[in-house]
Amino acid sequence: MAYVPEHMTADKPPKGAGIVGFLTSRAVVAPIAAVVVFLLLWELIVWANGWPDYLMASPSDLPAAYAQYWELFLIMGWQTLWRTIVGLVLAVIVGVGFGMVMGFSRTMRDALYPLLVGFNAIPKATVVPIVALLFVGAHDFNTILIAFMISFFPIAVSVSIGLSTLEPEYRDILRSLGASQTTIFRKIALPKTLPEFFGALKVSVTLAFIGTNLMEIVSPHGRGLGALFDSGKTNSNYPLMFAVLIALAFLGIVLYYIVVALEKIFAGWAERQPG
Amino acid sequence: MNHLIDISGVRHAYKTESGPLPVLDGLDISVPEGGFCAVVGPSGCGKSTLTKLIAGLMRPDAGSVKLHRTEVTSPRSTVGMAFQNPVLLEWRTILDNVILPLEIVPNKLTRAQREERARSLLSMVGLEGFEEKRPSELSGGMRQRASLCRALVHKPEVLILDEPFGALDAFTREDLWQIMHQVKEREPFTGVLITHDLRESIFLADQVVVLSGRPARTQYVLDVGTSGPRDLDHLYTAEASEMLAILRHQIEIAQGRAEPQASAPARAVQ
Numbered sequence A: 001m002a003y004v005p006e007h008m009t010a011d012k013p014p015k016g017a018g019i020v021g022f023l024t025s026r027a028v029v030a031p032i033a034a035v036v037v038f039l040l041l042w043e044l045i046v047w048a049n050g051w052p053d054y055l056m057a058s059p060s061d062l063p064a065a066y067a068q069y070w071e072l073f074l075i076m077g078w079q080t081l082w083r084t085i086v087g088l089v090l091a092v093i094v095g096v097g098f099g100m101v102m103g104f105s106r107t108m109r110d111a112l113y114p115l116l117v118g119f120n121a122i123p124k125a126t127v128v129p130i131v132a133l134l135f136v137g138a139h140d141f142n143t144i145l146i147a148f149m150i151s152f153f154p155i156a157v158s159v160s161i162g163l164s165t166l167e168p169e170y171r172d173i174l175r176s177l178g179a180s181q182t183t184i185f186r187k188i189a190l191p192k193t194l195p196e197f198f199g200a201l202k203v204s205v206t207l208a209f210i211g212t213n214l215m216e217i218v219s220p221h222g223r224g225l226g227a228l229f230d231s232g233k234t235n236s237n238y239p240l241m242f243a244v245l246i247a248l249a250f251l252g253i254v255l256y257y258i259v260v261a262l263e264k265i266f267a268g269w270a271e272r273q274p275g
Numbered sequence B: 001m002n003h004l005i006d007i008s009g010v011r012h013a014y015k016t017e018s019g020p021l022p023v024l025d026g027l028d029i030s031v032p033e034g035g036f037c038a039v040v041g042p043s044g045c046g047k048s049t050l051t052k053l054i055a056g057l058m059r060p061d062a063g064s065v066k067l068h069r070t071e072v073t074s075p076r077s078t079v080g081m082a083f084q085n086p087v088l089l090e091w092r093t094i095l096d097n098v099i100l101p102l103e104i105v106p107n108k109l110t111r112a113q114r115e116e117r118a119r120s121l122l123s124m125v126g127l128e129g130f131e132e133k134r135p136s137e138l139s140g141g142m143r144q145r146a147s148l149c150r151a152l153v154h155k156p157e158v159l160i161l162d163e164p165f166g167a168l169d170a171f172t173r174e175d176l177w178q179i180m181h182q183v184k185e186r187e188p189f190t191g192v193l194i195t196h197d198l199r200e201s202i203f204l205a206d207q208v209v210v211l212s213g214r215p216a217r218t219q220y221v222l223d224v225g226t227s228g229p230r231d232l233d234h235l236y237t238a239e240a241s242e243m244l245a246i247l248r249h250q251i252e253i254a255q256g257r258a259e260p261q262a263s264a265p266a267r268a269v270q
C-alpha cells in the first residue's frame, strides 16, 4: 500500500471514543504493558536470587528513594535536561552548518570528512577531564560542550549526504526557471534533507544526553542527575543509584519522543504506512 | 531564417579527470515557432547535453544556441522541462508540484489563479481528482503527466522533453502520445523531444534529427511531412514504415554498425 493520508489510518480511536478510547488504544496500552512486564521480571530476578539491597536494588525499592529525594530529582533532572537541550541545539546549528558546507562543495567534503571522523572517533570520556581542566569552574559550559561534541557528528554527516545525493534533475528543474541557489535550497534541498536530518537527530538526542551525564559523573560538580548518581555511589545508596538510572531513562524517552513529534510535524510526508 | 530555436555549429566538451571529453561537435538544429522536433541518437551521444544548452543551464564551447535570434546565455523562464525521471517533490501535493514554477517565475497571479491554472492543466491530462494526492500515491504514468503539467504551467514558449516516456509501458506511452497532441493543440509551444523510440519520434514530431555517435553532429534530418495531431493507425501505413526504416538505418550508421549508402533517401532534407 502506498502513502495513506493520516486521517484515513485506522490507528486512531474511532470517532466519539474520546479520551477513554485513546487511553485504551494499542499505542498507549502496548508500551505500558511492556514496561510493567519489564519491572515485574526485574523484581522477580532480584527476589529469586535473594540479592540484598547493597548488591542490586529492585523496583519496589525505588518509590522510597523518589519520595526521599524528590526535590533533588526535580532540581537535578532539570539541570541535566536544559544542558542537554542547549548542547543539542548547538549540535544542530553547527552540524547543519558543516553538513551544508560539505554537501554543496566536494572540496570541502574531501577536506573536512577525515577530520570530523577522527574527531568523532576520540572517546569522549578522555576529553572530559581535558575540558574540565581547560575551563575549570565553568560547569554549565563544560557540560554543554561535551553534549555538543558527542552529538553533532551524525547531524553533519546526514545533512551532507542528504544534500550531496540530491538528484541533479531536481536542481535543473528549478535552475532552468532562473531560480537562485537560495531558492533551490529553500524549496528543494532543505525539505528533501529533513527525513535524514530527523533520523540523525534521534541518534544525536540520546548521544547528547550521554555527553551531559558523562561530564556530570566523571567531573563531579554537584549538578545534574549524574552528580546525584555519584552521591548515591559514594554513600552506597543502591536504591538511589537505580532511581537515578530510571529517571535518566525517563528523560531520554521524553526527549526522544519530542524529536519524533517534531519529525511528524515537519517531515511527516516521508512516512510510509506499512502495507 | 524565422526559427524560434536556432542551433548552429555547436561544439561542447566536458572536462573530466582523464582530459576533455568531446560530446557535441558540429550540431545544427532549427525549429520554427510551433514546430516539434524529435532528436534521436545512440545512447550517450550527447542528447541530454543538448537539452541543457537549450535551457541555458550550460554554455557551449563554440557555436551558437539562439532562441528568437538572441543568444542563450543563462536560464530563462520561457522554457519548460520534463525528464525521464518525473522528479516530483514528495512533500508537496500534486497540485502544489504543478504550481512550483509559478512560485519562481515572476508573475502577478494570485494563489487562487495559480491553483486554477494548475487544475485546468491537470484535468486536461486526465488527473482530475488527484490534485490533493502525494506523488507516491500515483502510478508512473500519472506522475509523468503531472510532471508534464509542471513543465507547462508557466506557459513556456519552448518545451524540452528528455525521454519523458522512456520508463513507461507501451500502452501508457501511447496514451501519453495522444495526450501530448491534445496538449499542444490547447497550449501551443515549440517542442524538442529527446527519445529512443523511433515510432514515438514520427508520431509526435514534424521533424526528426538523427545525431551521430559521440561526439554528436547532426547526421540526418527527416521531415515527417505531417504536423499536428494524427491517428495511431498512422504508424501502420506504408509511409510510416518507410520513415522508420530510414531512421533505423541512420541509427545503425550512427552506431557504426552500417555504412552510409549512396542512395540518398527521398525524404531527406539535407
Ligand SMILES: Nc1ncnc2c1ncn2[C@@H]1O[C@H](COP(=O)(O)OP(=O)(O)OP(=O)(O)O)[C@@H](O)[C@H]1O
Binding pocket: B014, B015, B016, B021, B023, B042, B043, B044, B045, B046, B047, B048, B049, B050, B214
Ligand atoms: N557533467 C558531466 N561531466 C562529465 N561527463 C559528462 C557529464 N554529463 C554527461 N557526460 C558524458 O557526456 C556524454 C553524453 O552525455 P549525455 O547525457 O548528453 O548523453 P545522452 O545522449 O543523453 O545519453 P542517454 O541516451 O543515455 O540519455 C556521456 O558519455 C556522459 O558520460
Ligand SMILES: [Mg+2]
Binding pocket: B047, B048, B049, B162
Ligand atoms: Mg540522456
